[in-house]
Amino acid sequence: MGTKPVGDSAGYSRRHLRLGWWTLLVFATLGLVLESLQGFKIAAYLDVANETRRTMWRLAHTHGTLLGAINVLFALTLRSSPTSAAAAPRISIALIAATVLLPLGFFLGGVIFYAGDPGIGVLLVPLGGVLLLLALFWIASRSWG
Numbered sequence: 001m002g003t004k005p006v007g008d009s010a011g012y013s014r015r016h017l018r019l020g021w022w023t024l025l026v027f028a029t030l031g032l033v034l035e036s037l038q039g040f041k042i043a044a045y046l047d048v049a050n051e052t053r054r055t056m057w058r059l060a061h062t063h064g065t066l067l068g069a070i071n072v073l074f075a076l077t078l079r080s081s082p083t084s085a086a087a088a089p090r091i092s093i094a095l096i097a098a099t100v101l102l103p104l105g106f107f108l109g110g111v112i113f114y115a116g117d118p119g120i121g122v123l124l125v126p127l128g129g130v131l132l133l134l135a136l137f138w139i140a141s142r143s144w145g
Contacts, residue, residue, distance in 0.1 A: 009085035012092050013078040020071030023099055027064030034061060056110025056118050064103035067132070071099060074139060087138050094135040101128030 034057060037045035045054055074095060078088060101124045108121020 009078045009088055012085075012088040013075040015092065016071045016075035016078070016095070019096065019099065020068045020073075020075060023064060023068030023071060025068075027061055027068060027103065030057075030061045030064065034058065052113040052116050052118055053110040056106050056113070056122070060103040060106035060110070063106060064099075067095075067099040067102060070132075070136075071095060074135075077139060077143065081143060087142050091135050091138045094131040094138070098128045098132035098135060101125070102132065104128075 034045070044050060045057075074091065078085065105122050105124030105128060106118075108124070109118030111121065112119040
Protein backbone atom coordinates (compact mmCIF):
# COMPACT_ATOMS: atom_id res chain seq x y z
CA MET A 1 0.00 0.00 0.00
CA GLY A 2 1.66 3.23 -1.19
CA THR A 3 1.42 6.59 0.48
CA LYS A 4 -0.69 9.11 -1.35
CA PRO A 5 -0.42 12.82 -0.59
CA VAL A 6 -3.41 13.92 1.40
CA GLY A 7 -4.59 17.11 -0.27
CA ASP A 8 -8.27 16.47 -1.00
CA SER A 9 -11.22 15.90 1.31
CA ALA A 10 -11.26 12.17 0.49
CA GLY A 11 -7.63 11.92 1.60
CA TYR A 12 -8.34 13.77 4.83
CA SER A 13 -11.37 11.58 5.38
CA ARG A 14 -9.26 8.41 5.03
CA ARG A 15 -6.58 9.83 7.32
CA HIS A 16 -9.07 10.62 10.10
CA LEU A 17 -10.96 7.35 9.72
CA ARG A 18 -7.69 5.49 10.16
CA LEU A 19 -6.56 7.71 13.05
CA GLY A 20 -9.96 7.52 14.73
CA TRP A 21 -10.27 3.75 14.65
CA TRP A 22 -6.67 3.19 15.78
CA THR A 23 -7.12 5.74 18.56
CA LEU A 24 -10.28 3.95 19.69
CA LEU A 25 -8.38 0.64 19.74
CA VAL A 26 -5.45 2.07 21.73
CA PHE A 27 -7.62 3.77 24.35
CA ALA A 28 -10.10 0.91 24.65
CA THR A 29 -7.05 -1.27 25.33
CA LEU A 30 -5.86 1.24 27.94
CA GLY A 31 -9.31 0.98 29.53
CA LEU A 32 -8.97 -2.79 29.72
CA VAL A 33 -5.51 -2.43 31.29
CA LEU A 34 -6.92 -0.01 33.89
CA GLU A 35 -9.77 -2.44 34.62
CA SER A 36 -7.17 -5.19 35.07
CA LEU A 37 -5.16 -3.05 37.48
CA GLN A 38 -8.36 -2.51 39.43
CA GLY A 39 -9.37 -6.18 39.28
CA PHE A 40 -5.98 -7.48 40.38
CA LYS A 41 -5.82 -4.81 43.11
CA ILE A 42 -2.47 -3.42 41.99
CA ALA A 43 -1.22 -1.07 44.73
CA ALA A 44 0.60 1.26 42.29
CA TYR A 45 -2.83 2.03 40.86
CA LEU A 46 -5.25 1.62 43.79
CA ASP A 47 -3.46 2.89 46.90
CA VAL A 48 -4.90 6.11 48.29
CA ALA A 49 -1.53 7.79 47.72
CA ASN A 50 -1.96 7.06 44.00
CA GLU A 51 -5.35 8.75 43.56
CA THR A 52 -3.75 11.33 41.24
CA ARG A 53 -2.35 8.58 39.01
CA ARG A 54 -5.72 6.83 38.87
CA THR A 55 -7.53 10.06 38.00
CA MET A 56 -5.02 11.12 35.34
CA TRP A 57 -4.97 7.71 33.66
CA ARG A 58 -8.77 7.49 33.62
CA LEU A 59 -8.86 10.96 32.06
CA ALA A 60 -6.32 9.84 29.44
CA HIS A 61 -8.48 6.80 28.62
CA THR A 62 -11.69 8.83 28.44
CA HIS A 63 -10.32 11.71 26.39
CA GLY A 64 -8.44 9.38 24.04
CA THR A 65 -11.57 7.34 23.38
CA LEU A 66 -13.66 10.47 22.81
CA LEU A 67 -11.06 11.93 20.45
CA GLY A 68 -11.01 8.70 18.47
CA ALA A 69 -14.76 9.01 17.96
CA ILE A 70 -14.43 12.69 17.03
CA ASN A 71 -11.88 11.79 14.35
CA VAL A 72 -14.27 9.22 12.86
CA LEU A 73 -17.09 11.79 12.93
CA PHE A 74 -14.88 14.38 11.24
CA ALA A 75 -14.00 11.87 8.51
CA LEU A 76 -17.68 11.15 7.91
CA THR A 77 -18.46 14.88 7.92
CA LEU A 78 -15.89 15.44 5.18
CA ARG A 79 -17.55 12.74 3.09
CA SER A 80 -21.01 14.23 3.45
CA SER A 81 -20.27 17.98 3.46
CA PRO A 82 -18.13 19.36 0.63
CA THR A 83 -18.15 22.82 2.23
CA SER A 84 -15.90 21.45 4.96
CA ALA A 85 -13.17 20.52 2.48
CA ALA A 86 -11.72 24.04 2.28
CA ALA A 87 -11.01 24.08 6.01
CA ALA A 88 -9.87 20.45 6.13
CA PRO A 89 -6.09 21.13 6.35
CA ARG A 90 -6.27 23.36 9.42
CA ILE A 91 -8.97 21.26 11.09
CA SER A 92 -6.92 18.13 10.44
CA ILE A 93 -3.76 19.57 11.99
CA ALA A 94 -5.62 20.87 15.06
CA LEU A 95 -7.55 17.64 15.54
CA ILE A 96 -4.49 15.40 15.16
CA ALA A 97 -2.53 17.54 17.61
CA ALA A 98 -5.41 17.47 20.11
CA THR A 99 -5.71 13.69 19.70
CA VAL A 100 -2.07 13.33 20.72
CA LEU A 101 -1.66 16.11 23.28
CA LEU A 102 -4.79 15.71 25.43
CA PRO A 103 -4.53 12.03 26.38
CA LEU A 104 -0.72 12.11 26.44
CA GLY A 105 -0.76 15.05 28.84
CA PHE A 106 -3.15 13.27 31.18
CA PHE A 107 -1.22 10.01 30.97
CA LEU A 108 2.16 11.66 31.63
CA GLY A 109 0.60 13.68 34.46
CA GLY A 110 -0.12 10.38 36.20
CA VAL A 111 3.23 8.67 35.59
CA ILE A 112 5.11 10.90 38.01
CA PHE A 113 3.16 13.17 40.34
CA TYR A 114 3.99 15.28 43.37
CA ALA A 115 2.01 15.26 46.62
CA GLY A 116 -1.31 14.83 44.85
CA ASP A 117 -0.51 17.20 41.99
CA PRO A 118 -0.09 15.83 38.47
CA GLY A 119 3.32 15.76 36.86
CA ILE A 120 4.60 18.32 34.37
CA GLY A 121 3.18 16.34 31.44
CA VAL A 122 -0.26 17.70 32.32
CA LEU A 123 0.87 21.02 30.79
CA LEU A 124 0.11 19.48 27.39
CA VAL A 125 -3.59 19.30 28.29
CA PRO A 126 -4.54 23.00 27.96
CA LEU A 127 -2.83 23.24 24.56
CA GLY A 128 -4.60 20.10 23.38
CA GLY A 129 -7.90 21.40 24.76
CA VAL A 130 -7.60 24.71 22.91
CA LEU A 131 -6.73 22.90 19.66
CA LEU A 132 -9.73 20.61 20.12
CA LEU A 133 -12.05 23.56 20.69
CA LEU A 134 -10.68 25.31 17.59
CA ALA A 135 -11.18 22.19 15.47
CA LEU A 136 -14.73 21.74 16.79
CA PHE A 137 -15.53 25.40 16.17
CA TRP A 138 -14.23 25.19 12.59
CA ILE A 139 -16.19 21.98 11.95
CA ALA A 140 -19.38 23.45 13.45
CA SER A 141 -19.07 26.72 11.54
CA ARG A 142 -18.62 24.84 8.25
CA SER A 143 -21.55 22.52 8.90
CA TRP A 144 -24.11 25.29 8.24
CA GLY A 145 -23.14 25.74 4.61
